[in-house]
Amino acid sequence: MNYFLPLLIICQLSCAVQAQQLEVVTEHWPPFIVDTQPVSGSVTDKVRKILDYSGLDYQIKLYPWARSYHLGMTKPNVLLYSIFRTSVREANFHWFCPINEGVTINLYKLKGNSRNIDSLAAARNVLIGVMRDDHNHSYLMQQGFIEGVNLDISADEQINLRKLFNGRIDAVGLARESLTHRLAILGYAKEQLVKGLTLHRPAVTKHCMALSSGSDPAIIEKVSAGFRRWLNEQE
Template identity: 30%
Template sequence: MKVVTEQLPPLQIHHQGEAPTGAMVEIVELLLQQATLDGQIVFYPWARAYEVAQQQANTLIFSIMRTPAREHKFHWVAPLLADTVHLIRLKSRPELAISAIEQAKQFRIGVTRSDIAQFYLEEKGFTTEQNILLSSSYPRLWQSLFDRKVDYIMANEFMWRQKQTFEGETFQPIEVALSLDDFAQDYYLAASLNTSPIIISKLKKALEKIHQSGQYLAILQKWHLAD
């Protein structure tokens, strides 16, 4: 079977010529092992991963947020991680302080293409013609913020805290401009609609086992995603 994902440190990390790693990569690999399923994790830009997971049989995708608009497009195997989502700005730009999402319409917000963040903003009246800048990956998204091509980016707390920690002095100081409390916050492992029910059942049972054994929590703690 095929397993698709995107570059999203510290959940999914892939460097050319090296084996993929990251918290969710380790969990998904452990799930496949426990379920005695053969699957290769393939990294794509998010829009491509999302497309492949809808079109190909016996395909898994992670880490994907579950929303009403996506509900009928996948089998939702299991939640993997919960986190909060924010608008992030450079600390050196206090003029970008806001208290409501509507105030951000006069500025540009960076998001990854076909990500839930894009659809969230579009539902609130933002457009790619006026105030949304699309990037193909999270590294490019961060660079657009540092280069001031955008005023804000939408990012999960674990994502920007991890990036700040590991990049140290090369990371420009940032801060939360606005917490988006109405944004979907649970990351899932999902499967294409034409995935075998046997595979889905095996994965759900495997997840129960690694939760019960403590392996799941140990991986999150290793990556500083849980206490």
């Protein structure tokens, strides 16, 4: 009986981890993350490969960015992607970086809009549409921009684009890759826009996965093992 007891305990712990489902949350961010059933996209494919290697049971759910970020900040065993790794966010997650190369994020305005968006100083005099709690929102707030004065907050980038074309805001900050896809979805042409200031360059916008800080250590280790195996394949 004493011989089998340790084996029984190990089995019970292993089964408990396998039965515990990892909650994976993200946003619609084409072409990287696409709102289909099941969720697809170039970065989603990489996340699925990593998590399949982890051996964990998981389900990917799409929410507005602010909700996904809140879940990652407040619930254990929640994996969030794609997220940029910043000093403000660093201590709140277990990080797995990078899972995809970075992106360039620029300010864009309508071609007929004469307002200047070529510098931060000039951009303080226009109204910029940002998503609540995303990197653009956080960065511009750190630069002295003010909600309701020169920042207009919404739930997603497509809402911001609609506001831009309806003349309700002056500019939006978008990744170049995503801009093309979102314009196609909404029926707008890229030629209607003018590029202004570059807000973020690829060195600071690498795609990451982030696991909530209060997560089960066994789950953290399984995700880490899956990530290491996937990284080895990239070499």
